[in-house]
Each structure stands twice: as C-alpha cells, then as structure tokens.
Amino acid sequence: MPFRMAHECTRVAALGLSLLYSANLSVAAEDYFKGKTISIYTGASAGDGYDVYARLLAVHYQRYIPGNPTIVIRNMPGAGSLKAANYIYEIAPKDGTAIGTVGGGTATAELFKSKGVRFDPRYYAWIGSMNAEVGLVLAWKTVPVDRIHDLFNRELVVGGGGPTSGNVVFANVMNKVLGTRFKLIAGYKSTGDIALAIERGELEGTASYHYSSIITSKPDWITNGQVKVLLQDSLRPHSLFPDVPVVIDLARTAEQKDILEVVFARQEMGRPFMLPPGTPAELVTLLRRTFDAAMRDPQLVSDAKRQRLDLNRPMSGEDIHGLIDRLYTFPADIVAKAAEATGENAAEGSAD
Numbered sequence: 001m002p003f004r005m006a007h008e009c010t011r012v013a014a015l016g017l018s019l020l021y022s023a024n025l026s027v028a029a030e031d032y033f034k035g036k037t038i039s040i041y042t043g044a045s046a047g048d049g050y051d052v053y054a055r056l057l058a059v060h061y062q063r064y065i066p067g068n069p070t071i072v073i074r075n076m077p078g079a080g081s082l083k084a085a086n087y088i089y090e091i092a093p094k095d096g097t098a099i100g101t102v103g104g105g106t107a108t109a110e111l112f113k114s115k116g117v118r119f120d121p122r123y124y125a126w127i128g129s130m131n132a133e134v135g136l137v138l139a140w141k142t143v144p145v146d147r148i149h150d151l152f153n154r155e156l157v158v159g160g161g162g163p164t165s166g167n168v169v170f171a172n173v174m175n176k177v178l179g180t181r182f183k184l185i186a187g188y189k190s191t192g193d194i195a196l197a198i199e200r201g202e203l204e205g206t207a208s209y210h211y212s213s214i215i216t217s218k219p220d221w222i223t224n225g226q227v228k229v230l231l232q233d234s235l236r237p238h239s240l241f242p243d244v245p246v247v248i249d250l251a252r253t254a255e256q257k258d259i260l261e262v263v264f265a266r267q268e269m270g271r272p273f274m275l276p277p278g279t280p281a282e283l284v285t286l287l288r289r290t291f292d293a294a295m296r297d298p299q300l301v302s303d304a305k306r307q308r309l310d311l312n313r314p315m316s317g318e319d320i321h322g323l324i325d326r327l328y329t330f331p332a333d334i335v336a337k338a339a340e341a342t343g344e345n346a347a348e349g350s351a352d
Helices: 003-023 049-064 079-090 148-152 166-178 191-199 211-217 219-223 254-268 281-295 298-306 317-327 332-342
Strands: 037-042 070-075 098-101 125-129 135-140 156-159 182-185 205-210 227-233 272-275
Touching (some): 037 079, 049 281, 079 098, 156 191, 166 205, 191 211, 205 227, 254 332, 281 317
Parallel strands (some): 037 070, 156 182
Antiparallel strands (some): 135 227
C-alpha cells in the first residue's frame, strides 16, 4: 500500500479509536492517572540534551497531572531520534501513558522524504515544547571575521558531525541557498570535540552551536568574549542576542526566504513532546494543560537555571500543530529545494 494511502488509513483509524476510547473512559479524568506510570520515550541516550530536559520536566510534570502518576524516562536513541518517533507513531499505547520527545527535525522529516520515516507529524498529538532552539554561528576571537556578511567573501573553516547534524545541515543550506562560504570539516563525534578543535586552532568556528548547549558546556565563550556571534540559526532571535541577525534576514528573494523558513522552522519546536495518534482528546487536553502549567512552575524554572538549561520561548501543543500545518502549505518546488539543500532525503535521520 503506498505510504500516503496507508497514512490516511492510519489517520482515520486513529480518529475512530480516539472517539471510541473517549466515550468509554471508565473513570473521571481527575482519577484516570492515579496509580499509573507514564513513560517518556526520549530519542537520545542518557545524559544527552533531550534526556536531560525530559528528566527536568518529569520531576515537576507529575505534580500537575491529576492522580500524580509516576513518570519514568525510557531512552530510545537511534537514527537521529527517528527510532523513538516511529515507535510513538506505530506501537506506543494510546492511553496517555506513552509520551515521546524527539528532535525538532521531526517536523520536516516526512515532508523531506527522509529515509526511515514511518510517520506524518501532523497526526501526532503534540503536547508542547520546552524551548525554541537557537543555533549560533560562531567565529573564534582571533579569526579576522566580524560579521556574517564577511562569509560571502571569505571562507570560515567550521566543524560538523554526521550528515544530519545541525552543524552540517545548516552550513550546507546557507552555502547552497545564500552563497556563504563555510568550509565544512565533518565527521566529528560530538559538539564537544568540535569545541576543543576550535580552541586548539584546528577550526575557526562552527555554523551552528545551540545556545542551550553552550551555556552548559562552554559558558565562558560568550561571557568572556572568546567567540564572535555572527548569526542566529533560527527564525526569531534569542532574547539575549537582540542585535545579532537571524538567518532569514539574509534572504535576498522571496524564494530564499521560503526555503529558509521551511528548513529552520524546526528550531521553533526545539524540545517537543507528543502523544501517539489516536490518544483520546480528553487526555490530550489534560496533558497539554498540565504541561503548560508545569513549564510555568517557579521551581522548574529555578531548577533549569541551576542546571543551566535554556527555556527560551516554550511552545504550546496547539502552536506546534500550527507550525507543522504551515510547513505543509508551501509549494512542492520550495519543499523540494529545501530538502535538496539539507540533503536529508539522502540520509537516514533528521537534524536535531
């Protein structure tokens, strides 16, 4: 059965199951989760960013969910978080006890026809996102580059990870769409390895280093002026960098602007959480409202600050759906050019 036809069948079946399940909830919503365990499946290994954020949320989320269920984190790394995304879509129970947290690239993985994708992001029940990710284009302090426009005339030697890593994907997109001159040295195992190479002088900078990662691993880079912040890999600026341009500011044509919006929209839903298609609407609403409440909890905010975790622009589940729905309104030629620029339809996984 063709993927899209099978997908429509999945959507219809999920809707029917949701209506049936909602009509037969045997207990009131406020008692439903009492004595239950909610599993949060994270598409990352223990200690990785998505895992750390999920554990922070879990501590406070369970206090807001009626019945105070136990919340456990289950790590399911693989294929740039596609393994977890596929599991939540196809296999996970649809009773509110299975939540996924995956890379923001899930928003465009099916749209770009990335290998290994067995889901349509429009049909998840999105709960919310803990932040908007803002990648920073950085040059080491001794490099004779002061502004992003210098990179239209001069190469900047930058490091990258695998083919679906943001520091690789975003460098390629900016080179192909805008004409920047990032000279990419890919294959580094981690952003930590890239950072050490920059400090040793082996690299001149990076085309994307998430601010949320910088403040946990290299906070002195910003506070002590070790690097120059040239650009923000995002559609909107981080509140701490109001005067640094965002990537969409570099677009010279309407087509370039559309391509960049399709590619970088994933940054808006930086740390998203979702439920399987077919989860009863009553439970979706409950888990969304309690997620929003937990994100406003002063203790969660204090714990995030103590752990140096960035909570820049949390996003509601409804707004995530709106963002993804908008991506599917772009013309096919714009989507094709965006996919080609990222190279994601030629590599398994999605940029996280």
